[in-house]
Amino acid sequence: MLLSKNRFYVNQINPIKQAKLFLIFGLCASFCISTAASDSVDTTRILVDKLTLNSYKSTLKGLTQFGDRRQGTARNRDALSWIEQQLVEMGCDNVERMSFSYNPEPRAPRVRKPITNQADQLKTPTGGAVGRNGIGPGGASIYGYRAETGVNREASAQPDERIRLLNAEQPVNGERQQVYCTKIGISHPDEMYVVGAHFDGHGVNEAVNDDGSGTALVMELARVLNAPGVTTERSIRFALWNNEETGLNGSKAYVQQRQKLQGIERPAGSGKFPEPRWLGMIQHDMMLWDHGAPRADGTVSAEQRPEADVNIEFQSNSDLAIDSMQLAFVFKTAADAYNTDYPATVGPHMTNTDSTPFMNIVPSISLRENERGAHTGAGWNPTWHTPLDVWTTFSDKDFRLGLNAAQTTLSAISKLAGAELE
Ligand SMILES: [Zn+2]
Numbered sequence: 001m002l003l004s005k006n007r008f009y010v011n012q013i014n015p016i017k018q019a020k021l022f023l024i025f026g027l028c029a030s031f032c033i034s035t036a037a038s039d040s041v042d043t044t045r046i047l048v049d050k051l052t053l054n055s056y057k058s059t060l061k062g063l064t065q066f067g068d069r070r071q072g073t074a075r076n077r078d079a080l081s082w083i084e085q086q087l088v089e090m091g092c093d094n095v096e097r098m099s100f101s102y103n104p105e106p107r108a109p110r111v112r113k114p115i116t117n118q119a120d121q122l123k124t125p126t127g128g129a130v131g132r133n134g135i136g137p138g139g140a141s142i143y144g145y146r147a148e149t150g151v152n153r154e155a156s157a158q159p160d161e162r163i164r165l166l167n168a169e170q171p172v173n174g175e176r177q178q179v180y181c182t183k184i185g186i187s188h189p190d191e192m193y194v195v196g197a198h199f200d201g202h203g204v205n206e207a208v209n210d211d212g213s214g215t216a217l218v219m220e221l222a223r224v225l226n227a228p229g230v231t232t233e234r235s236i237r238f239a240l241w242n243n244e245e246t247g248l249n250g251s252k253a254y255v256q257q258r259q260k261l262q263g264i265e266r267p268a269g270s271g272k273f274p275e276p277r278w279l280g281m282i283q284h285d286m287m288l289w290d291h292g293a294p295r296a297d298g299t300v301s302a303e304q305r306p307e308a309d310v311n312i313e314f315q316s317n318s319d320l321a322i323d324s325m326q327l328a329f330v331f332k333t334a335a336d337a338y339n340t341d342y343p344a345t346v347g348p349h350m351t352n353t354d355s356t357p358f359m360n361i362v363p364s365i366s367l368r369e370n371e372r373g374a375h376t377g378a379g380w381n382p383t384w385h386t387p388l389d390v391w392t393t394f395s396d397k398d399f400r401l402g403l404n405a406a407q408t409t410l411s412a413i414s415k416l417a418g419a420e421l422e
Pocket of ligand 1: 198210211244285286
């Protein structure tokens, strides 16, 4: 049975291990011994407390200086250099770039109804009520009212001139690059979790939600886990993918180039593993917007819905569905214990993001604001690939939802990788 092949529970979820006894003999001598039991420290809580709304917002705001970071442009390459520099400053070791080529045939332009202004995005004509099974991407069911979705390519649809000019350059074919850095495990440097998000975006905007919100989350986790005094038993790779929006090309290239290198020690006897064996892949894509379904008139609330949550998804059609489902519930358990404001739920239709190329190789999940197949695909998010995906659209409630997703992954990955404080 698949359960016997479980690769990520081993020696990892142990609450007792998390409760370290604090014995400072030099300071309090005999008094400490009698009170030691009450001085237990929750390492995960200490790490989660290092995530703050201000820091998350500041990293995310930094990404907006490069507009929509569309692949194949200078603004995409400049964003990559900035991310790389940030990872170095955060103390993340072994910052590496990986290259691949992207040379698609030119496509005939799609005929789309032009998006004329931002107000139209919140008043899109509805497709009407639907209630059919399995019609969404990844086998999701879509119920209720749908609103129109699509990628904006019209510069004139962006009312902010500064953002319009920032995004003027069009992509050209050629080499692409993406970046990752790695926290090396102490006792198991040859095994790792991959924590990812895509830094490219599109839509003539600032790609705040898609996917600056996931990119900033991964960078914030890199900051916390690479701070002085933090160790992990297993390795963690922080990966910022390129070309997600053109068809997951960056993550596909990573799997193609590096799957075969897993667990190989190079040079032999060095104790170094350029590609530690994959234990799990956790993707973050669109973390901020949970405002509910389109209404009957096709509009979407400008306010967050009271039921806002973090959606953790696995793919029920993947070869490793049961392992991935178990991984998803490890994350939900962590969210229940450590999220400060929002709950997390588990769903079975992970789709259309960089965890897909991994899902038949290693347990894989994605974290999102909404279920991609059922909700985002039905038009729940009017900022999705539109001129509305800019800083000023989002409130602190939205940013806080993203922060809670960061709390989920940080707490789960700290336990899975065996984080300790020196
Ligand atoms: Zn995305």
